[in-house]
Amino acid sequence: MHTPLCDQLGIEFPIFAFTHCRDVVVAVSKAGGFGVLGAVGFTPEQLEIELNWIDENIGDHPYGVDIVIPNKYEGMDATDLSPEVLKKTLNDLVPQEHIDFAKKILSDHGVPVEHSDDDALQLLGWTEATATPQVEVALQHPKVTMIANALGTPPADMIKHIHDAGRVVAALCGSARQARKHADAGVDIIIAQGGEAGGHCGDVGSIVLWPEVVKEVAPIPVLAAGGIGSGQQIAAALALGTQGAWTGSQWLMVEEAENTPVQQAAYAKATSRDTVRSRSFTGKPARMLRNEWTEAWENPENPKPLGMPLQYMVSGMAVAATHKYPDESVDVAFNPVGQVVGQFTKVEKTSAVIERWVQEYLESTATLNALNEAAEA
Amino acid sequence: MHTPLCDQLGIEFPIFAFTHCRDVVVAVSKAGGFGVLGAVGFTPEQLEIELNWIDENIGDHPYGVDIVIPNKYEGMDATDLSPEVLKKTLNDLVPQEHIDFAKKILSDHGVPVEHSDDDALQLLGWTEATATPQVEVALQHPKVTMIANALGTPPADMIKHIHDAGRVVAALCGSARQARKHADAGVDIIIAQGGEAGGHCGDVGSIVLWPEVVKEVAPIPVLAAGGIGSGQQIAAALALGTQGAWTGSQWLMVEEAENTPVQQAAYAKATSRDTVRSRSFTGKPARMLRNEWTEAWENPENPKPLGMPLQYMVSGMAVAATHKYPDESVDVAFNPVGQVVGQFTKVEKTSAVIERWVQEYLESTATLNALNEAAEA
Incomplete structure (x- = not known):
C-alpha cells in the first residue's frame, strides 16, 4: 500500500x-x-x-x-478576538435554559454536576x-x-x-x-x-x-x-x-x-447501527454513540442545541463527567465514533x-x- | 471480476x-x-x-x-388477503386528510390532479x-x-x-x-x-x-x-x-x-448531496432526489407519511403525474436514486x-x- x-x-x-x-x-x-x-x-x-x-x-x-x-x-464577527474577551462574549450568548437543561440531564442520571457558572464554560480550540x-x-x-x-x-x-x-x-x-x-x-x-x-x-x-x-x-x-x-x-x-x-x-x-475501560466497553458492545449524527455536543453534526444525552437534545420539546462553539460550553460538563465519573455517566457520555465501531x-x-x-x-x-x-x- | x-x-x-x-x-x-x-x-x-x-x-x-x-x-394481519378485499381494507385506512394534502401539493405546483377517490388508490405489489x-x-x-x-x-x-x-x-x-x-x-x-x-x-x-x-x-x-x-x-x-x-x-x-428526458435531466444535474431518505412516497425510508414533495411531507406542520403500503396509495397520484405531465411535475416527482447520482x-x-x-x-x-x-x- x-x-x-x-x-x-x-x-x-x-x-x-x-x-x-x-x-x-x-x-x-x-x-x-x-x-x-x-x-x-x-x-x-x-x-x-x-x-x-x-x-x-x-x-x-x-x-x-x-x-x-x-x-x-458563533462569535466569529467579534472585533476583539483575544481568547479571554471572546470567551466572555460567547459566555453571554449561552442561555441559562441550556445550562439548566444540561445539568438536569446529568442529575437525572445520577451524575454529580460540578459545573460552576463563573468559569467552567469551556471554549476549547x-x-x-x-x-x-x-x-x-x-x-x-x-x-x-x-x-x-x-x-x-x-x-x-x-x-x-x-x-x-x-x-x-x-x-x-x-x-x-x-x-x-x-x-x-x-x-x-x-x-x-x-x-x-x-x-x-x-x-x-x-x-x-x-x-x-x-x-x-x-x-x-x-x-x-x-x-x-x-x-x-x-x-x-x-x-x-x-x-x-x-x-x-x-x-x-x-x-x-487514554479512553476509560467503561468507554471502551461501550464501543466493544456497539453495533454499526448504534451511532447517530448529533449536534448535541459540539453544535455541528458529529457522529457518536446514541445515548440518553443525544436523545434528550433530539426531543423537539427540549432546548435545541446551540451553534458551535456555544453548545460545547454547555456539553463540556458532560464530557468532564465522562472522565471523572465514567460509571455514573455511561448513559450520557460523549462517545464520538464512526459506524465502523461495529467491527x-x-x-x-x-x-x-x-x-x-x-x-x-x-x-x-x-x-x-x-x-x-x-x-x- | x-x-x-x-x-x-x-x-x-x-x-x-x-x-x-x-x-x-x-x-x-x-x-x-x-x-x-x-x-x-x-x-x-x-x-x-x-x-x-x-x-x-x-x-x-x-x-x-x-x-x-x-x-x-399495514393490513398484514387482515384475515382475507385476496387482493381486492385487501385493497378495500387498506383504502379505508387512508385518511381523507392525506389525500387532500397530496392533491394540494400537486395543484399548488400546477400539476393536473386526476385522482379519483373511487378507484385510483393504488396498492401495487x-x-x-x-x-x-x-x-x-x-x-x-x-x-x-x-x-x-x-x-x-x-x-x-x-x-x-x-x-x-x-x-x-x-x-x-x-x-x-x-x-x-x-x-x-x-x-x-x-x-x-x-x-x-x-x-x-x-x-x-x-x-x-x-x-x-x-x-x-x-x-x-x-x-x-x-x-x-x-x-x-x-x-x-x-x-x-x-x-x-x-x-x-x-x-x-x-x-x-423508459425514464422521461425531464427525469434524466434532473438526475444529470443532481449532486451527491441532492438526495434524501424520505418516507414520503412509500411509507418506509427510501432515498430519492429531494424536492418540494419530499420537503412538504418532512414539514412537522403537515400530515405525517403513512405506513407501507398506505402512503403509496396517496403518493401514487404524484407518480402517475410524473409520467403523464413530466414538465409540470418536475418539482414534485418521484425520483428514486442513490447518492451515486452525482457521478x-x-x-x-x-x-x-x-x-x-x-x-x-x-x-x-x-x-x-x-x-x-x-x-x-
Whole structure:
C-alpha cells in the first residue's frame, strides 16, 4: 500500500491515525504510519507539553497536529478576538435554559454536576482565535510535518504561514464543493470524510464521496476517511483512487489510548447501527454513540442545541463527567465514533493493529488478483 | 471480476442491474451482466407480458425478478388477503386528510390532479398477498433463475416454493442482523445495501456494511449495493469480500430506460448531496432526489407519511403525474436514486456502461498492483 504520499512524508504505510492521545501518536508513527494529535482540547501551554513528550519518544518519525477552525461559528464577527474577551462574549450568548437543561440531564442520571457558572464554560480550540496559538506551538516542533484542519478551509494567511515553515497543510471535507475550496486555497492534502465517520461529518457515504473528491481535486492527493477499520477497507479506499486512509475510531480501541475501560466497553458492545449524527455536543453534526444525552437534545420539546462553539460550553460538563465519573455517566457520555465501531470487539496494541491492517490489505489485493486470473483462465 | 457466483449463475460479470424497464434487463444480460426486473408496479397480467417480451429478446441469457414483501406493513394481519378485499381494507385506512394534502401539493405546483377517490388508490405489489401471484408468474419463465425480495426475509413457504422450482432466492438487507435472518431462512444470495442506495435503504454506509454482512453470513455469497456506478466502486466492493455488485441508479441513465428526458435531466444535474431518505412516497425510508414533495411531507406542520403500503396509495397520484405531465411535475416527482447520482452527467448505452465498468475495474486493480510492486521495490 505504498503510495507517492508515503515518499513525500517519509512514512512506510499511508495510514493516518487521528487521536487525542500522545501515546497513540507515538505508537502509530513508530509502527510505520502517521500519528496526528487532535489539539482542540489543549491550551497552547498543554499542547507544548504534549508535543515535547511526543518529540522525546517518537524517534525520527514525523507526525501531525489537527486543529479545528470551522468556516462558520458563533462569535466569529467579534472585533476583539483575544481568547479571554471572546470567551466572555460567547459566555453571554449561552442561555441559562441550556445550562439548566444540561445539568438536569446529568442529575437525572445520577451524575454529580460540578459545573460552576463563573468559569467552567469551556471554549476549547474551536475558533480561529483559539486555534492560531496552537498552530504557533506546533510549528516550533520540526517533527510536526503536517497541520490538518478538521472543519473548513484554513484561513489564507494561516496556510501561507504553515507553508513558509516548510510544513504541509491538510483539511477535511464532506463534499466535492468543499474539496474544491480547499484546493483553490492551496491545501496540500485533502481528506474526504464520508458520513460513516466518527466526529464531524457530512451525509455523503464514503463509497460515493471518495472518488468524487479524487476527481474534483486531481492531482492533489486525497486521503479516505469514514468507515476504515481494516486492511480490506484500505484496499477499497486505494481502489477508489485515494492515496491513503485517515482513521480515528480504531484508535479509541488500542491499549495506548487514554479512553476509560467503561468507554471502551461501550464501543466493544456497539453495533454499526448504534451511532447517530448529533449536534448535541459540539453544535455541528458529529457522529457518536446514541445515548440518553443525544436523545434528550433530539426531543423537539427540549432546548435545541446551540451553534458551535456555544453548545460545547454547555456539553463540556458532560464530557468532564465522562472522565471523572465514567460509571455514573455511561448513559450520557460523549462517545464520538464512526459506524465502523461495529467491527471492534477488543482492545489491541497499536502496533498489532497496523500489522493486521497491512496483512488484511495484502490478502484483499491477492483476492482481487485471483479473480482476474480466474477471468483470464 | 469473475467470481464463483458468475459460474453459478452462468454470467460473465457479477453486475446485477435492478430496473423497472424490460429493455434494460435484456441489454444488461446480453452484455454479460444479470438484469433484474422490478415487479412491484405490475399486475400479474402485466408482468406476464413483460417477461414474455424479455424471453423473446434475451437469447439464452438468464435474468431475475425482484418483488417486495416487507416484514411489516399495514393490513398484514387482515384475515382475507385476496387482493381486492385487501385493497378495500387498506383504502379505508387512508385518511381523507392525506389525500387532500397530496392533491394540494400537486395543484399548488400546477400539476393536473386526476385522482379519483373511487378507484385510483393504488396498492401495487407491496404485500405478500400481491407479490405471491407475481412469483407464480415469474416461475413459469425458465430463464428467470433468481427471485429477489427487496424488503425483508421472504416467507418460508415462498422460499421453499422457489427452491422447488430450481431457482435461487436473493434478499436485500441493510444490517448484519437482517442478513442473519435471511441466512437462517435459507436465502441463497444476500444483497447488502448501504445507506447511499437509491430506494429503500438503512443508514449504515456501504464501506462498513458490506464487510460486516460478508462476515456474518459466510460462506453465503454477498452482493454489494449502495453507491456503485463505476468499475472502481466494483473493485472496492470485491476488495471487501463481496462477490458482485447490485446496482440500480445507473440504469435510470441509459438509452434503453423508459425514464422521461425531464427525469434524466434532473438526475444529470443532481449532486451527491441532492438526495434524501424520505418516507414520503412509500411509507418506509427510501432515498430519492429531494424536492418540494419530499420537503412538504418532512414539514412537522403537515400530515405525517403513512405506513407501507398506505402512503403509496396517496403518493401514487404524484407518480402517475410524473409520467403523464413530466414538465409540470418536475418539482414534485418521484425520483428514486442513490447518492451515486452525482457521478452521472449523461445518458449512455447499456452495453457502453458495462464495458466502461469492466475497463475501470481493470485499471483500478492494476493501480493496486502497481502500489504493491512499488512497496516491494
